[in-house]
Amino acid sequence: MNFSNKLIGWYQDNKRDLPWRNTVNPYHIWLSEIILQQTRVLQGTPCYLAFLKAFPTIEDLANAPEFKVLKMWQGLGYYSRARNLHFTAKDIVNNFGGEFPKDYRKMLQFKGIGVYTAAAITSFAFDMPYAVVDGNVIRVLSRVFGVSIPSDTSVGKKQFQQLAQELLIEKESAIYNQAIMEFGAMKCKPKSPDCSNCPMQDFCVAYATNSVAELPVKSMKIKVKDRFLHYFLIEQEDNVFLGKRKSGIWIGLYEFPFLEFPIKMNQKQVMQSDEWSQRFLNSTCDVKSVSSEFIHILSHQKIYAQFWQINATGVKLEEYELIPRNSLLEFPVSRLTEKYFETIELG
Numbered sequence: 001m002n003f004s005n006k007l008i009g010w011y012q013d014n015k016r017d018l019p020w021r022n023t024v025n026p027y028h029i030w031l032s033e034i035i036l037q038q039t040r041v042l043q044g045t046p047c048y049l050a051f052l053k054a055f056p057t058i059e060d061l062a063n064a065p066e067f068k069v070l071k072m073w074q075g076l077g078y079y080s081r082a083r084n085l086h087f088t089a090k091d092i093v094n095n096f097g098g099e100f101p102k103d104y105r106k107m108l109q110f111k112g113i114g115v116y117t118a119a120a121i122t123s124f125a126f127d128m129p130y131a132v133v134d135g136n137v138i139r140v141l142s143r144v145f146g147v148s149i150p151s152d153t154s155v156g157k158k159q160f161q162q163l164a165q166e167l168l169i170e171k172e173s174a175i176y177n178q179a180i181m182e183f184g185a186m187k188c189k190p191k192s193p194d195c196s197n198c199p200m201q202d203f204c205v206a207y208a209t210n211s212v213a214e215l216p217v218k219s220m221k222i223k224v225k226d227r228f229l230h231y232f233l234i235e236q237e238d239n240v241f242l243g244k245r246k247s248g249i250w251i252g253l254y255e256f257p258f259l260e261f262p263i264k265m266n267q268k269q270v271m272q273s274d275e276w277s278q279r280f281l282n283s284t285c286d287v288k289s290v291s292s293e294f295i296h297i298l299s300h301q302k303i304y305a306q307f308w309q310i311n312a313t314g315v316k317l318e319e320y321e322l323i324p325r326n327s328l329l330e331f332p333v334s335r336l337t338e339k340y341f342e343t344i345e346l347g
């Protein structure tokens, strides 16, 4: 039996029962794929179900205010994915009568749908012969076939895509694609793959050559930038200042006024800085508390943040509005701010 047939056989005996596997509705499949690009199955399942409950159809998503979509997405990170989801839902409703086109190339023209998602939707929903290639697939293929070309180079990407397409059983593309991703997630895992009980053992090149831990190969190391942020929860009676972010990865989310410094600064240094003097010009500040440091890791940034609770009078912050402190939880915020909220009383 060859690799592809063995894979399908393994999948039929071992697959997990996941809600998006029992549907061919392209909207449901699209949602699940975008959510699973953000998080693992365990955390992704309740998010998927909650999202579908809030927006049962693509029309519901298209007609929802961005505010609500971002709030539902809160905690998943990479908010551009939620914004693209919203944008594309509107595009499909307004320009395609609410129906996903059964066309791989057209699918690629939608915002936020790349080759992986287009292949997933067309194969799972319409059984069209497009092979999915994600991190799980690359790991399985690189190990079983001993492919050592770096998977994050354009040549590497092309080679993995080609190999995946050659292995695809065209008449069973949906099940084959599910099978290889499930195999990567459950059996041929990044760390401690289950080689001793693996049906591919007999012909797995990495197993035979003792190179499981070395595959797949990546060439580029992402440069991570350190950022030092101080957020100010400035209270005026029962209200606090909050603003809507206009740029960057957290565009559309709400945040407290903040200062950013190129290096780590303690409370005294922050309060003696020019930035502090400018921000709190002509105002009286009473610092009630400064949180311990929160470290938040994004793909290209490592954020070190502290949240200050301040009682102030005379503060003027034009780009922020005063909102009741007890309504803070209604606003979509970054996961970083959400983590801080989990540590304080907001009532």
Ligand code: SF4
Binding pocket: 140, 143, 144, 187, 188, 189, 193, 194, 195, 196, 198, 199, 200, 201, 204, 205, 206, 207, 212
């Ligand atoms: Fe993956 Fe190990 Fe199976 Fe090879 S033998 S496919 S490395 S789990």
